[in-house]
Amino acid sequence: MRCLQAVLVCEGPSDEWLLPVLLQRATHLLCLESFPGDVDVRDVRVLGADHQRPEEIAKAAIRERDAFDVLLYHHDGSPHRKAAEKLDEVRQALNDAGSGEPLVPVVPVVETEAWILADPEALAAVLSVPIAKVRELLPQQPKQVEQQADPKELLRLVMRSLVRRHRRARPDGDSMERYFSELAELIDVSRLREVPAFADWWTSMGNALERLGFRYG
Structure with a gap:
């Protein structure tokens, strides 16, 4: 069995609650679907670095x-030109430093919250409100x-x-970000694959693993 360790640079604390678990789950499914050898997909670790530098x-x-x-590398995709320029700068900095590991962009349009909108069932479940x-x-x-x-x-x-109408608020507060860690475990990756930006990530991640030789174990 071969191990796969990914690290993540992301924009802020709320993204850290959602993206590491969600992307680990998605990568696990990607490996099951596309790579015949056993792959131990480790938990995605957050790399401590300012995503703008x-x-x-x-x-x-x-x-x-x-x-x-x-x-x-996570960067919200709006405005598109700014996000693309920053991604190019990060690629260049990594190349200049001699980092040889593949860089895979994570660029939701407009922002990470858009991916949560793709799965109303997961959102209803964590909020304990009617799915309809x-x-x-x-x-x-x-x-x-x-x-x-x-x-x-x-x-x-x-x-x-919905939340305040259909149930009592959580004692620790009811900001949306408090639910991100639960959503990360529940969001249906197959639904996310219908979102173009996530489909781009899926393809880029698969290509990176192909280049690393995971196809052959």
Whole structure:
């Protein structure tokens, strides 16, 4: 059995609650589907580096050299040109530093919350509210979540209009971000694969593992 260790650079604390677990689950499914050999997909570790400072990311990657296989770099995809420019800067900084591990972009459109909108069942489950009510507020198809101008505000709307109406608030508060770790365990990856930005990540991750030789165990 071959082990796979990915590390993640992400934008903020709420992304750290959601993305490591979600991407580990997705990578596990990717390996089961596309790579015939047994792959032990380890928990995704957060790499301590400012996602806006390519030189700091490169330094962190060099410090962790030989301790990971793939570097996942998260940057929200709006505005598109700014996100693309930052991704190019990170790639260049890693190349200049001599980091040889593959870089796989994680670029939700517009922001990470859009991926949560793709699975109303998971959202209803963690909020303990009726699924029919959640579906009324969210896009009908997963691919439509990228058409939302403000996914974070739509999630807040779900909180305001449903949570306080259908159940008592949590004693530790009811901000949306408090549910991210639970959502990471429940979001249906097959639904996410219908979201174009997530499909791009899936393809890029598969290509990276192919280059690393995981096809052959």
